[in-house]
Amino acid sequence: MRIGLLTEGGYPYATGQSRLWCERLVRGLPQHDFDVYALSRSAHQEDQGWMELPRHVTRVRTAPIWAPEDDGRTYGRRERRLFAAHFASLAAAVCSDGDPGAFAEGLYGLAGLARERGGLHAALRSEVAVRTMESACRARGARRAVHAAAVPDYLAFTDEIERALRPLSLDWYGDDSLGAADLCHAASGGTAALPGLLAKRFFGTPLLVTEYGVPLRAHYLAAYGAHLAAPVRALLGAFHGCLASEVYRQASVITPGNTHTRRWQERCGADPARLRTVYPGMDAxxxxxxxxxxxxxxxxxxxxxxxxxxxxxxxxxxxxxxxxxxxxxxxxxxxxxxxxxxxxxxxxxxxxxxxxxxxxxxxxxxxxxxxxxxxxxxxxxxxxxxxxxxxxxxxxxxxxxxxxxxxxxxxxxxxxxxxxxxxxxxxxxxxxxxxxxxxxxxxxxxxxxxxxxxxxxxxxxxxxxxxxxxxxxxxxxTVEQNVAAFRGIYLELISHSPVHRLSDTVDGDGAPVPFATPAEAHAPGRLTGGRSRPSWADSAPDTTASLTTAAAPGGPDA
Incomplete structure (x- = not known):
C-alpha cells in the first residue's frame, strides 16, 4: 500500500521531533511505499538537510510554515463574501464554546476556497478578517477572556492562525499526491494533521494520527512563553483546542504513546473506541x-x-x-x-x-x-x-x-x-x-x-x-513491537477502505494487470465504491465512524 506520512518539524529532516521513530517505522515496513509530506519549522532545520532515506520512500514534498507564502492572488467580490462567511464560522467557534460543526464548516470552507482560488494568505491578513474577529469577540455568548481584545490582539491572532493554516494552501491535494495515498499517517496532531484532514475530505483517504506527546499542551505553553496578551492566548488556545477536536473526530484510529497522552485526547473529545496505545519503539x-x-x-x-x-x-x-x-x-x-x-x-x-x-x-x-x-x-x-x-x-x-x-x-x-x-x-x-x-x-x-x-x-x-x-x-x-503494532493497524484500516487507483490496475499499454483489483470490488452496493470527491462548497463535514461500523454498506468510509 502507499502511505502518506505527514510530519511537522521532523522526518525527513536531520533535526527535529519524531524523526527517529518515523525513520524506524519507515525502515521497518519495506513492503509499503511511503510518500512523505513534511512541514519545516525553521530555515536552520532546512539547512541541516535530510536523513538518508530508504528506497521505498518514493516521494518527498516539503513546505515551510515559518516563512510567509503569499501566492499574490486577491479575491473578487464573490470570493470575499465566501471567505467572510467561512472565516466567521471558524471565528464564532473559537470565540464561543467551540461548536465543532461551525469550526469544521469554516475550516473546510477555507480549504476549498484556497484549493480553487488561492489567496488565503492575503485574506487572513486582511481588514475583513480583523473585522470578523472583532464581531465574533464582541458577540453575545463569546468567552469572557476575549471581550477585552483590541485591534492589536486581532492582528496578532490572525497572524498566528495564518501560519497554522498554511497547509490549506499547499498544492498537495491532487490525484498525483495525497489523492494517490491509500492511508494518511500523521506523526502528530494539530497542523501536521491538516493535510490528512483535507485528504479525507477530498478523497475519502483514511487518517491515522499518532501522538507521543501532547501537542495541545505544547501550544498552551508556547503561547504563554511568547508573552502574548491574555486575549490572544485565549483565542489561540481555543483555536488549537477546536483543531485537535476536529482531528480526533475525523481520524479512523488514534494511537497515543502513553496513558497520559490518551487522557488529554479523551478530554478533547476523542472516541475511546478509536484509541490504541502504541508505545514508541526504541533501539535496545x-x-x-x-x-x-x-x-x-x-x-x-x-x-x-x-x-x-x-x-x-x-x-x-x-x-x-x-x-x-x-x-x-x-x-x-x-x-x-x-x-x-x-x-x-x-x-x-x-x-x-x-x-x-x-x-x-x-x-x-x-x-x-x-x-x-x-x-x-x-x-x-x-x-x-x-x-x-x-x-x-x-x-x-x-x-x-x-x-x-x-x-x-x-x-x-x-x-x-x-x-x-x-x-x-x-x-x-x-x-x-x-x-x-x-x-x-x-x-x-x-x-x-x-x-x-x-x-x-x-x-x-x-x-x-x-x-x-x-x-x-x-x-x-522496542522498535519491533512498535513496527508490528503499526503493521497491523495499517492492514486493518486499509481492509475497511479498498483502493482503486487506475495507475495500479492497468499497465503502460492500458491492459489490465492480473489480480490488481481486489475481489471485494465486485460486491454489490457501496461497500467498495470508488472514492468520491465531495464539493467543498456543497457538502457538510463528514464524521468518521469507528472501525466497527466503517465497513458497513453506505458507511462514511465507503
Missing part, C-alpha cells in the same frame, strides 16, 4: 552490552541524563543530593546531557553550577575532575562520557527529577541498561516504570533524597529492580 541493541554485562556501575554514583532545562528541575536534584551527600559522604552526582544550545539553557546551566558551588563550598563542581568532586556537569561526547551507554554505565542509580515530562526516553534507556531508577511522578513515568523503580512526588527534594539513599544502601534491591526494568523495557518499548 545499543544498550545490550551494559544491560547484559556484569558491571552494575559505581555503587556510590547517581547519574542524571537529559537536556539541561528548567522543566528537568535540576535545582531540586541538587538540593536532594546535598542531603544524600551529608548522609553518605562518598557519593557523587554526575549530570550528563547533550551540549547546551540557546541562551535560556545556558543561563539555567550557569545557575545550576552556581548552586552546586554554594551547596558544596569546599569542593568546586568542576566537570574535568569527576573523580574528586561530588557534582559534575558533563556533555555527551566529552572525555568522560563519549556515549550514552557510558553515561548509564557510570552509576548504579539513574535519577529523573522532572516537573514536566511526556514519555521519559532517558528512563527507558536506563531500563534497557538494567539500572535501578528513582523518578518523579510526572507524565507517563509511572506507566513506563510499572513497579520496577522508585517514584516520588515532583518538587520534593527530601523524598527524592530518601529514595536515592534507599537504593544506594541496598545493592540486592538495586540488582533486582534493574533486572525487572530491563525485562519490562524489552517487552514493551
Amino acid at each position: 541493541e545499543r544498550f545490550t552490552a551494559v544491560g547484559e554485562g556484569n558491571d552494575s556501575g559505581d555503587p556510590h554514583t547517581l547519574v542524571w541524563v537529559g537536556r539541561i532545562e528548567p522543566a528537568k528541575d535540576l535545582i531540586a536534584l541538587l538540593h536532594a543530593f546535598a542531603k544524600v551527600h551529608r548522609e553518605e559522604p562518598g557519593t557523587r552526582l554526575r549530570v550528563i546531557g547533550p551540549p547546551v544550545t540557546g541562551p535560556d539553557s545556558g543561563r539555567y546551566l550557569a545557575h545550576c553550577r552556581t548552586l552546586a558551588a554554594q551547596l558544596f563550598p569546599d569542593e568546586a563542581a568542576d566537570a574535568h575532575t569527576v573523580g574528586e568532586n561530588p557534582v559534575s556537569f558533563e556533555e555527551i561526547g566529552g572525555p568522560k562520557a563519549p556515549d550514552l551507554t557510558d553515561a548509564y554505565a557510570a552509576g548504579a542509580v539513574i535519577v529523573l527529577s522532572s516537573v514536566v515530562e511526556g514519555f521519559p526516553i532517558s528512563l527507558v534507556e536506563a531500563m534497557f541498561c538494567g539500572r535501578a531508577t528513582v523518578s518523579t511522578d510526572v507524565g507517563a513515568v509511572v506507566e513506563v516504570i510499572g513497579g520496577t523503580g522508585l517514584v516520588v512526588p515532583p518538587r520534593n527534594p527530601r523524598a527524592l533524597a530518601d529514595a536515592c539513599l534507599a537504593l544506594l544502601r541496598d545493592p540486592e534491591r538495586r540488582e533486582r529492580l534493574g533486572a525487572a526494568a530491563r525485562s519490562r523495557a524489552l517487552e514493551l518499548f
